[in-house]
Amino acid sequence: MKYLCLVYSSEEALHSLPESPKDSECIAYAESVRASGRMLAAEALESVQTATTVRVRNGRMSITDGPFAETKEQLAGFYLIEARDLNEAIQVAARIPAARVGCVEVRPVRELKPD
Amino acid sequence: MNPDIQSLVATIYRTESRRVLATLIRLLGDFELAEEALHDAFAAAVQQWPREGVPANPRAWLVSTGRFKAIDSIRRRARFDSVLAELANTLESEVAGPDAAAEEVVEDDRLRLIFTCCHPALSGDAQIALTLREVCGLTTEEIARAFLVSPTTVAQRIVRAKAKIRDARIPYQVPGRAELPERLGPVLQTIYLVFNEGYLASSGADLMRCDLSAEAIRLGRLLADLLPEPEVCGLLALMLLQESRRAARVSAAGDLILLEDQDRSLWNREQIAEGVALVERALSSGRFGAYTLQAAIAAVHAEAEDAAATDWAQIVGLYDVLMRIVPSPVVELNRAVAVAMRDGPEAGLTLIDAILDRGELQNYHLAHAARAELYQRLARTAEARAAYAQALALARQDTERRFLEKRLDALPG
Numbered sequence: 001m002k003y004l005c006l007v008y009s010s011e012e013a014l015h016s017l018p019e020s021p022k023d024s025e026c027i028a029y030a031e032s033v034r035a036s037g038r039m040l041a042a043e044a045l046e047s048v049q050t051a052t053t054v055r056v057r058n059g060r061m062s063i064t065d066g067p068f069a070e071t072k073e074q075l076a077g078f079y080l081i082e083a084r085d086l087n088e089a090i091q092v093a094a095r096i097p098a099a100r101v102g103c104v105e106v107r108p109v110r111e112l113k114p115d
Numbered sequence: 116m117n118p119d120i121q122s123l124v125a126t127i128y129r130t131e132s133r134r135v136l137a138t139l140i141r142l143l144g145d146f147e148l149a150e151e152a153l154h155d156a157f158a159a160a161v162q163q164w165p166r167e168g169v170p171a172n173p174r175a176w177l178v179s180t181g182r183f184k185a186i187d188s189i190r191r192r193a194r195f196d197s198v199l200a201e202l203a204n205t206l207e208s209e210v211a212g213p214d215a216a217a218e219e220v221v222e223d224d225r226l227r228l229i230f231t232c233c234h235p236a237l238s239g240d241a242q243i244a245l246t247l248r249e250v251c252g253l254t255t256e257e258i259a260r261a262f263l264v265s266p267t268t269v270a271q272r273i274v275r276a277k278a279k280i281r282d283a284r285i286p287y288q289v290p291g292r293a294e295l296p297e298r299l300g301p302v303l304q305t306i307y308l309v310f311n312e313g314y315l316a317s318s319g320a321d322l323m324r325c326d327l328s329a330e331a332i333r334l335g336r337l338l339a340d341l342l343p344e345p346e347v348c349g350l351l352a353l354m355l356l357q358e359s360r361r362a363a364r365v366s367a368a369g370d371l372i373l374l375e376d377q378d379r380s381l382w383n384r385e386q387i388a389e390g391v392a393l394v395e396r397a398l399s400s401g402r403f404g405a406y407t408l409q410a411a412i413a414a415v416h417a418e419a420e421d422a423a424a425t426d427w428a429q430i431v432g433l434y435d436v437l438m439r440i441v442p443s444p445v446v447e448l449n450r451a452v453a454v455a456m457r458d459g460p461e462a463g464l465t466l467i468d469a470i471l472d473r474g475e476l477q478n479y480h481l482a483h484a485a486r487a488e489l490y491q492r493l494a495r496t497a498e499a500r501a502a503y504a505q506a507l508a509l510a511r512q513d514t515e516r517r518f519l520e521k522r523l524d525a526l527p528g
Contacts, residue, residue, distance in 0.1 A: 001284050085286035086236055087294075108283045 002040065002109035003089040005079040009102025011047055014076055021097030029097055033081065038092060044077035073102060080109075117165045124160050127173050132157070133252050135177045137224035140231075141287055142178070143185050143206065146249070146277045151188065156181035174221070182206075225250075226289045226341045229334075232276075233302040234285050241276035242305045244269050250337075251330050261327050262312065295344075303350050303406060306334050310354045314361070315512075328358055339393075345400040349407025352393035356413035359386035371518045375422035387417045408437045427457040444475040452485050460489040480509035484519060496526050 014020060026044065033039045051067045067074065076098060083089040086106070093104040132153060139149035156177045170176035186203050193200035232245040243262075247253045255273065259266040279285065290298040313327030335351035363381035364372055394414045397407040412433050419425040434450035447470055455463020467486055476482040487502035503523040510516050 085284045086234075087286050087288075087290075090236075106283075110282075 001083060001085065003081050003083050003086075004107045004109060005081060005089070005093045005096065006075060006105040006107065007077045007079070007096055007098045007102060008073040008105065009076045009098055010073050011076070013101040014098060017101055019100045021100065025097045029095060030079075033079065033092060038081045038083060038088075040080040040082055042077070042079040045075060048074040076102065120165050120169065121161070123169065124157065124164065127160075127177075128157060131174050131177065133228075133250060134221050134225060135174060135181065136249065137228040138178050138221055139181050139185070141224050141227060142182050142209075144287070145281065148185050148189075149181075152181035152185040153177075155184035155188075159184065222341055223289065225337065227287050229302060229338065229341075230289055230298060231280065231285060231287050233305045234280075235298070235301045236283065236285055237276050237279060238272075239305075239308070241272045241279075242301060243308060244272045245276045246305055246334070247309065247330070248273055251334065253330070299342075299344065299346065302338070303346060306331050306338070307350060307354070307406070309334070310357075314357060328354070328361075332358060345397040345403045346406050348393045349397040349403055349410050352390040352397065353406050353410035353413060355386045355390035355393070356410055356417055359383040359390065359417065365514075369514065370521070371514050374416060379421065382417065387414075390414060391417065405437060405441045408433055408440065412437075425456070427453055431457055444470055445479070448476060448479075448482055448485060455489055460492045464489050464493075478509055480506045480511075480515070480519075483509065484522075487522070491522075491526065500526055 030039070030042050033042070048067050051065075053064045053066065053068050055062050055064075079092065079096065081089060081092055083092060086108075089106050089108075093099065093106050096104055098104075135156065136149055136153045139152050140146055143149045143152060159180050160173075160177065164170075186206050189199050189203040189206070193203055229246070229250055232249055233242045237245065244258055247258050247261075248255065253261075255269050256266050259269045262269070310328050310331035313329070313331065332351070332354050335347070335354055339347045339351050359382050360374075360377060362383070363377040363379065364374075366372055390410065391414045394407060394410045397403045398411060412430055415426055415430050415433070430453045431450065434446065434453055437446050438450060448467060451463050451466035451470070454466055464486065467482060467489070470476055471482065483502050483506035487499045487506060490496075490499035490502060500523065503519055503526070507516060507519045507523065510519055
């Protein structure tokens with residue numbers, strides 16, 4: 001079963017605290033998940049200041065600057081993993097270095113069903 | 116139908132239905148399906164046992180009948196859905212094995228069910244509702260009455276929890292050694308919340324709420340049988356020792372009676388003996404936690420002939436250890452009260468004021484009630500009056516308010 005682990009953190013805490021993870025640690029952890037065969041994809045994201053939000057209403061597209069909602073913690077990156085069950089997914093999520101300063105939302109992937 | 120067999124089926128339902136359900140959930144991999152199968156299996160027993168006789172192992176018969184009924188019912192629905200047909204085939208090909216209902220496997224299934232219902236990925240409310248429904252077999256209406264919410268609310272919590280178990284794939288398993296400490300926490304907390312919901316119920320008239328304490332103790336016993344970890348024994352001991360005072364803690368008029376004023380001849384000696392033995396076992400393991408320590412404190416009270424004979428030095432010592440394991444302002448407050456009993460009211464007041472000066476517990480009525488008591492003992496009536504008034508302004512529960520009003524009225528002019 002696929003799970004998406006969404007890593008949220010205030011962007012300040014992500015880089016400024018003593019326990020904030022360094023890039024090298026994040027790369028090493030992603031490598032270990034890949035080696036375990038559970039990794040489908042993982043990326044870190046640029047700052048939320050670079051975000052652009054796109055909507056389509058009544059066939060018309062609108063573009064706005066910034067994320068879809070202003071929140072205290074921002075989406076900083078994600079892991080898409082393959083895990084046997086929620087417990088296994090939680091084990092992977094708990095070791096993501098940024099979980100020390102932010103939090104990780106674990107969401108099962110819904111398989112779309114063709115009509 | 117033969118009335119003997121009818122009452123036998125009813126008895127077997129009471130003693131075995133939760134075990135059969137726990138095993139069916141494992142075999143079928145789905146709560147809803149397992150509940151239907153359980154219902155169908157008992158319906159089949161009512162029909163077939165009078166004709167064919169009662170099977171030698173009713174539990175094994177119920178498990179295998181339930182499993183076949185479930186596969187049948189999936190198959191009937193499968194005519195419209197190829198995924199279901201595949202599921203029915205998979206379930207049928209998985210051999211349930213002759214041991215599917217063996218004692219050891221079934222007990223493991225009960226533990227699996229408890230840990231799944233109390234999975235930390237479910238909300239606290241959902242854990243409680245699901246545990247009472249699936250593990251204890253209470254009806255949705257009974258749970259709703261006990262927690263003073265509508266049956267619809269309880270039903271929704273249970274439906275959502277089951278959906279999350281299925282969709283997020285919460286596994287049906289007992290956590291391994293490494294995960295056990297963090298996974299046992301929510302289980303013990305759920306049981307203790309159920310207990311307190313029954314124990315702290317304000318009126319003795321509401322029997323259902325008292326039943327919750329009995330239900331929690333039953334759950335604690337079951338868990339201690341299945342998983343005799345020190346903290347499980349500690350929690351069971353804590354519940355037994357608190358329950359032992361039930362008859363003494365409320366007056367005939369429904370007013371709270373303080374521990375020191377309780378008629379100790381009303382305490383349940385059997386529960387105390389069992390609780391004390393469990394505490395000693397947990398303490399001697401050296402791997403105990405907060406429940407065991409709270410139980411140990413309750414045991415010191417239980418063993419005192421009268422209030423004056425209480426070993427306060429030992430209680431302060433136990434609070435010291437508790438503060439190291441789970442430091443919190445409430446534990447600190449309780450410790451301060453014990454220090455006041457050991458060293459005198461001034462010593463207690465100094466400690467409580469230090470907590471309040473830090474800005475903590477200022478809205479906690481029991482902190483002000485404790486200060487009021489200590490001022491009263493020092494005959495500083497004006498300060499006692501002010502502190503009782505503060506406590507009253509913050510207290511919510513009727514019995515507690517009545518208690519505080521009485522104390523306030525009893526102060527000398």
